[in-house]
Amino acid sequence: MTHSKILRSSLFLLALGFSSQFAVAQKGEIESQTYEILKDKSIEFAPADRVFDKVQPVKGETGKKKVSYQIIDPEINIASPKLTPAVAASSDEQSRKDEPDVLNNYVKAGGGNYGRFLGELFVGGRPKEDLAYTVQLKHLSAANGPVDGKNSANAATGFKIGGKYIRSKYKVDAGFNFDRKNYYFYGYKPQPEGVIVDRDTIRQTLNQFGFNLGFENTDASVLVDYSVKTSLNTLKDRYNASEIDWGTNLTASVPISETFFALLEADAYVSQRVDYFTYNRNLFRVKPTFKYVNDMFSVSAGINAVNETDSQLDINRTKAFPAVNLDVTPFSGIHIFAGWNGDIVRNTLRSMLSENQWLGPNVLVMNTEKTSDISAGVKGETGTGINYEGKVAYTSYRNFYSYNNSLSDTSRFSAIYDPGKTKVLTISAQAGYNFNELFKTSLKANFFDYAVDKVEEPWHRPDLTLNWFNALTISKKLFVTADFYMLRGLKAKNFQTGEVTKLPVIADLNLKIDYLLTRNFSAFVNLNNVLGKRYQRYQYYPQQGLNFIAGLSFSF
Numbered sequence: 001m002t003h004s005k006i007l008r009s010s011l012f013l014l015a016l017g018f019s020s021q022f023a024v025a026q027k028g029e030i031e032s033q034t035y036e037i038l039k040d041k042s043i044e045f046a047p048a049d050r051v052f053d054k055v056q057p058v059k060g061e062t063g064k065k066k067v068s069y070q071i072i073d074p075e076i077n078i079a080s081p082k083l084t085p086a087v088a089a090s091s092d093e094q095s096r097k098d099e100p101d102v103l104n105n106y107v108k109a110g111g112g113n114y115g116r117f118l119g120e121l122f123v124g125g126r127p128k129e130d131l132a133y134t135v136q137l138k139h140l141s142a143a144n145g146p147v148d149g150k151n152s153a154n155a156a157t158g159f160k161i162g163g164k165y166i167r168s169k170y171k172v173d174a175g176f177n178f179d180r181k182n183y184y185f186y187g188y189k190p191q192p193e194g195v196i197v198d199r200d201t202i203r204q205t206l207n208q209f210g211f212n213l214g215f216e217n218t219d220a221s222v223l224v225d226y227s228v229k230t231s232l233n234t235l236k237d238r239y240n241a242s243e244i245d246w247g248t249n250l251t252a253s254v255p256i257s258e259t260f261f262a263l264l265e266a267d268a269y270v271s272q273r274v275d276y277f278t279y280n281r282n283l284f285r286v287k288p289t290f291k292y293v294n295d296m297f298s299v300s301a302g303i304n305a306v307n308e309t310d311s312q313l314d315i316n317r318t319k320a321f322p323a324v325n326l327d328v329t330p331f332s333g334i335h336i337f338a339g340w341n342g343d344i345v346r347n348t349l350r351s352m353l354s355e356n357q358w359l360g361p362n363v364l365v366m367n368t369e370k371t372s373d374i375s376a377g378v379k380g381e382t383g384t385g386i387n388y389e390g391k392v393a394y395t396s397y398r399n400f401y402s403y404n405n406s407l408s409d410t411s412r413f414s415a416i417y418d419p420g421k422t423k424v425l426t427i428s429a430q431a432g433y434n435f436n437e438l439f440k441t442s443l444k445a446n447f448f449d450y451a452v453d454k455v456e457e458p459w460h461r462p463d464l465t466l467n468w469f470n471a472l473t474i475s476k477k478l479f480v481t482a483d484f485y486m487l488r489g490l491k492a493k494n495f496q497t498g499e500v501t502k503l504p505v506i507a508d509l510n511l512k513i514d515y516l517l518t519r520n521f522s523a524f525v526n527l528n529n530v531l532g533k534r535y536q537r538y539q540y541y542p543q544q545g546l547n548f549i550a551g552l553s554f555s556f
Helices: 003-023 091-098 349-355
Strands: 106-112 116-128 131-142 154-166 170-184 203-217 225-237 242-255 260-274 278-293 297-310 315-328 334-345 368-381 386-405 413-435 439-451 464-473 478-488 491-494 499-502 506-516 521-528 547-555
Touching (some): 297 334
Antiparallel strands (some): 106 116, 106 547, 131 154, 170 203, 203 225, 225 242, 260 278, 315 334, 334 368, 368 386, 413 439, 491 499, 521 547
């Protein structure tokens, strides 16, 4: 299907959605939030009234709870499913997050097939009205995997500690985290009978440390509204590859009048990656914009100027990109939006390993230039608890990347960049429904059409993704959540043989059942990959079939 045909069809569908809203002008409230399928425990303060967060005012009906959804711009990353896919927190567990003073702390333990073990501890508190803290420790491991038993085992341990201190005029938050992953490159060729693979030669260990600190003024009477955040992250693997990454972000806003604002976003990233060579990689970004807001629409326009350097690749360049966005509210409960933007997408070894942990040594890490991103869409809400959003985007890239099995070792992956102009057409749609907090559902689909330039294919990138989430409260003691996702269109190539393979469609269904035994004790069962398909997100790496974890949780 050509870009032009797809684009015409997409515009027709959007126009059809617009016209239907002219006939039914429902009241509602559009919230700029994302419904997360997986959430960490947290203690939240009431949000401050931020000038630079100001959006189109839409009056909503009071007294009605609802689930709000927002289409997230499909990023260029292609993260693989987690080693053990998990579904959302149960309704009871989510309520404990929202009520930190009522059994907010818990300890959880469980086990399952593949020699799986889960242990988790969460402690949070608010010793003072303006001070809160959280501590979380989690370990999840499997003694055996889908290929040759212990040769495909895995383990992940994480520790997080965070705190927030909020006053009438400012807010400070800080956090520290440590993550350790241990796994094996089990995508090797089948061995002859009697040949044993040395586990030490295929073992990988990742150690990551992170620290973040943020300061934000919350005094509405101050003319300049601002927020400053800084973070330091380190990574080291078993093969002496390492990365240090320090980033600082500034957001500021100055009201020129009641409807006109001057906005500024500035970022500074300084990083060093050490492998066979040492790469000093920096990126600096400044994005000044002006924004006009009234009851019917908002429009912002500015320039996104980005400078990037790389000592080893001899890169030192500065680019300017458009930053133009329009949001129109023709009726209460509906938004029509459009934008023309560009940027340099920052890639790091840490970000790439989070997408594909099977990367080999000395992998090439480069930033991706998003030359132009033209998008338009509609989002809204009916008066019956239904939220929806549709979006079409046509994006041009340079150094658009994908992953494929490397030539020297097919069990490791390399990053492949397209130095030419890559065009990507993205059509996204999402809808959600909430019925009296008893039943929640959301369905999201993304369609991608790639037109690569200097490379053969966008290896291991899907052309269709689908995710369907459901949460059902059967009684005051029984909660069920389900998550289904699908990926289609994955292609891979063996550079040693020249064979191109179209990987089977990935279809994965996960279930979680929670039952309250007492006020403090609950039992849970997680069923992952219920369909039992040993699918391959990346070539030669089949996933575990049906696997489960069952255990007990104690809240205090």
